Every structure is written in structure tokens, then in C-alpha cells.
Amino acid sequence: MQTRINRDSVSAVFLLLFCGVFIAASFEIETTNYGTLQSSVWPQIILGALSLFSLLLLTQALRRPPAPGEGGGLGAWLRRYRNPLICYALFLAFLVSLPVLGMLLGGILFVLVMLTILGGGKLAQLPLHLAIAVVSVGAMWAIFTYALGVFLPGGIILNLQ
């Protein structure tokens, strides 16, 4: 018997779980003795509709076999999404280190590492990547700080304001 578990059925189950969590949370919303529409009503209407359509998606998904190319194991999945995963990991690292490195230093480092990894990690390209990182981030930092008057996070190391 052919398995009916596919990408859409997993998405639908996840959406149903998500709706469950939010429906439970919607009952925690404070009830007021004023206003004609309680604050929980509108989210509950949306969640009701979302649950219904998630069930529809599940039914649709279970009625069709997995599309060719779906699946392939964790290794294939990691290979397929290598670049986006790297980008997310680097962006997360940039975000976590922001209070210490600040926008200028952290930004230059983020762009440099991104360019180096996505560009193939060739040492010969490092000076070019460094130049791109310094010039682009430096220019953006200067525009926002001096031209638009935005105080970007200075960081502990440089403590730029």
C-alpha cells in the first residue's frame, strides 16, 4: 500500500497543532465588561476558519500520493537547503552578537562570512569580499547614522553612538 504521508499532510497536521495551541491561548485572553466584541472573538473566528481549512488541506493531501522529488532523507534535504540554512544560522549569530559587536562591526563580519561561505570559501576572493563588506556596510551605516539620524546599536567593543 502506498504511503499517503506527504509534505502537505505534514503541513496540515502542523497547522492543526498550531491552531490547537492558539485556540487554548485564546481562552486566556482577558474578558472585559465593556465593548460589544470581546477581544477573544475575532481571533477565535480566524482560528475556527484556519482549523477548518487545515482539515480540508489534510483531506486533500491524503487523497493524493507524494509528488516526485518529495522525501529523500535528511542528507538530501540538508544538501538542498544548504545555503538558506547557512544564511539563517549566520543571521541568528549576528543577531545574538549584536549587543556586543554592534551594527557596524557585526554587520561587516556577517557580510564577510556570508560572502566567503556562499562564494565557495576561496582564499583568493577574501580581499574582495572584505572590501565589499567594509564598503557596503560602512556606507549603509553612515547613511543611516548621519543622513537619516538613526542611532544604530554601537556594541560594547566599539561603543559607537
Place this chain on the structure above:
Amino acid sequence: MLIENLSGAFSEVFSLGNLMLMFLGVSAGLIAGSIPGFTITMAVVLTLPFTFGLSAVEGLATMIGVFVGGLSGGLMSGMLTGIPGTPSSVATTFDGFPMARGGRPGLALGIGIWSSFFGGILSACLLVALAPQLARIGLEFGPWDYFALVLFALTITASLSGENLVKGVIAGLLGLLVATIGEDEVNGVARFDFGVDALRQGFAFLPVLVGLFAFSQLLSDVRDVAAARRPLMEKSAQAVRVEHLKAVRQIFRHWAQLVRSALIGTFTGILPAAGGSISNILAYDQAKKASRNPEAFGSGTPEGIIAPESSNNATAGGALITMMALGIPGDVVTAVMLGALLIHNVQPSPTFISDNPQLAYAIFVAFFLAHFIMIAMQAVCLRAFLLVVRVPMYTLASVILLYCAIGVFALNNVTFDIWTLFVFGVLGYVLKTLGFPLPPMILGVVLGHVAELNLSRALAISDDISLFVTRPWALFFLVISLFSAVFPWYQARRHEARWTLFYFPAFCAAIVLPLFLMEGVVRPILAGALLLIAAFTLWRHQQAGWQLPPRGSGAEVSQLRET
């Protein structure tokens, strides 16, 4: 009053600072639109952070510049390399590329540029004429009607944005749900904050939008390891001298084609969710059907360039009509503009033009002006385009990702907004990879508050919920929502299932009732006419023996879209 508003708008739009910003905006749009994979929406989204420090007029004028530039920029790569820069210039490539390859690149570019110009100007005239009229109709709307209008906008976006209506609706509902997080506008009660202080304020619109759209788009662009390292365009192209005079002569020779395509573009733009990507193909298809030489299409005929290019620029005018008159975005770009208005504390609604006449007229003037700037900047940007396309995608993506972070931080000066950008960047990418369209979600985020506020107002006025189906405008929008929800099935089965023969007559007949219920003389007359059209269509089907349309008719449009 009109003169006063116009002169006020002129003085603001023609100030030196604003002119410089518009030149920059149009140039950025032209270059961004010419880069394959770099959509106009992304360019407008990335412009938004620069507009925080500007006045509302300057900010919107710059964004309109990017929008108009982007719509016209797509033709450069399409004609010179055969790869359209944006989905809205796909059909331009069909004749623009053969004409350029056939030794007339200057003429091809000229026809494209001037068709864009004339199409845009015609839609600008319609914008000025129609937006205030439509806004007057919008003033008749009560909260019931407005709530139904939001439902219609979401339904049609869901049905037109993707292949699967269920996924489109889910995306729209997720957007509505995101808008409920944080303090509710009606009662001031915190919702879904899960004990996190930062969530009490809810998510700011811009980080959500940039995350969902730009962040996820960039990651899609660099997903392929090898492609990310290649230059944006491997096909070489050379700068050419644009043949302006010859191009204008050609366009005037086919003026009827130009006007028809501009009208198609404008009315496609008025529909929520139907943007330039649909209108350019629709106009090309209609131009081919109306042409005396349909066999010349695809080999480099001027008509094949005039139609798509005039219609895609005209779409912008149509989208602005809906945004300014009803406060409903016509597409994702105008959704971003609505966000920009909210940042400047301007609430888009049917009273927008009467409440903010100077800003409204400044938008009209800026839209006109952007087309003149586009003509002036095209030659300069053509050279810049040839340089930019040598850059590999990974370089562009790395720099823009950081720019997104700086841009969203600039909104409120809080790091939480960058976290929001990150979370919605992940969510947008995952949803896109799983086949959920993002435009309904973005519209859901933008319109969520409007829907809830109007639902609350409606219930505060009367607890009779039957008003949602008995008031003419509410009923009108609910009926067209229903038909727009069924539209994907109709489109997919119109050559196979007999029930599709009843779709159009049923639609006409269904909207007759709300039109008859409306006040005045014109709308009941319109209802009568629609009833006659429905009866006539049924009679024709009956005369033809209830035969389904052959595969060739209308299927060309979907085939072209797939191409």
C-alpha cells in the same frame, strides 16, 4: 479647492529635495526591475526604511518612483537578453527580444519605453478621474460593507495567487492571525503575548513584511549553490542607442492597441491581487486577437511590445485607484504603500482623498512625474544595468540581508524588530517552499485590523448579523467573494465541465440583486443590463447546443502565463 490642492501638491512634489528623491527612486526601480529574480515588490519594500525620516509626500513619491521605474525596468533585460527582469514584462520578451535580435534593439527599447510612458500616463488620467468618484461610492459603505470588502480582497487574492485555493486561504488567515497578536485596538487587551513583554505591542508591520517577502525571496535566490555564484545574467548585452522618434511614430500608428492595453492594465490593477504579471499577458493576448496580422506576433512586431508594456505600467495606476479610494491595496506593492501611510499616521480609507487632499493630489502628481523621469533616466540606467548584472547573486543577497536588518531597526530603534524580521523570514521561506502563496498573508496582516475594527463597529451599531447579507454593498462583496473563490475551479475546468457554462451568467444574475437594492437610477439600470447579458449568454450557449469552448480559446493566456 481643486486648484488650491493641486498647487499645494505641485509645490511639494516639485521641491528640489523631492525631485532628487524621485530621480533616485525611479533609477533604483529601473535597475531593480531589470534584474531577473529581483522583483518590483522587493525594491519597494527595501525603499520603505529610507522613507521613515521623510515627509509622507516625499516617502510616497519616492516609492511611486521605484514602482514606475520597476515596471519599466523589466523590459531592458527582456529585450536585450531574452530573460524578463520581472514577471510583468514576460510578454514583452515575446516580440521585444526577436526585434532586438533582428538588428533593431534601439527601436525595440524605444517602443517599450514609450509604450510604458503612454500607458502610465493614460492610467494616471484615469487615476485622477476615477479615484475621487470611487471614493465617493466608498463613503456609502458602512462597517458591514467594509468588512465584506476586506473578505472579498482576501478571497480574490487567495484564489489568484496560487494554484491551490485552500493554501491561499490558509495564508490569508495566518496573516489575519498575525495581526491579532499584541494589544487589540478595540478594547486595549493583550492577546497571544505568551508572557513575552515585547509581544504585548504586537509585531510592527514593516519587519513582518520585509521578513515575509524580501528575506524569504533572497534565500530562495541563493538556494541553488552553483547558481548563486554565477553572475545575475550570463548572457551578454550591449548598450544601445534608443530610437525615440521612430518608436513614438510606431506607437501612434497603433494608438488603438495602446489605449486598449492601457485600459486592460488599469482595470486589472483595480482588482485586488491582479497585478502587472497578469495584465501584460492579458493585453498581449487581446492585442494578438485584435490584430490584422496575428501571425506576426512572436517574430518582433511593434504591437507585441506596445500591448504588454503599456498595460503593465497602467496596472500601477489601477492599483493606486483602489488604494486611494477604498483603502484596500490593489497588490503587494500598494500594500507596502499602505504601510508607509500608516507609518506617517495617515489612515487609508474612503475618506482618504477628502481628509488628506494635499497628499492625495501629491500622489497623483508624483505618478505623472515618475513617468517623465523614467523616460529621462532609462538611457543612464541601461548602462548601470549592464554593470549590475555582472554581480553574482550571493554578493547581492549578503549585502541586502544586512540592509534589511538595518532598515527594520530604523523603524522603532528596537532590536526586537530584527528578531521579528528573522522569525518571519524563516516563516515566509518555509511557507513559500511548501507552496503557500505569500501575497494573501501580507494582505491579511495589512487588513486584519481593518476587518476587526469594522466587525466591532458593525456589532456596536446593531447586533443584527443579517445586515451582513441584507445591506446592498455587503451582499455585493459577499457574492463576488463567493464567485472569486470558485474562479480557480472554473478556470481549470472550463473546457471539460458543463457547469462552467453557467458560471458567467450566474455571476451576472447574482450581482443583480444587490445592484437593484442600491439607491439611485444608474445602478438598477446596470442591474437590468447585467440580467440581459446573463440571459443572452445562456441563449447563446443553448443555441450552440451547450458546447464547451475549444481548448485554444483563452487557454493561450494560461499557456503564456506558464511560459
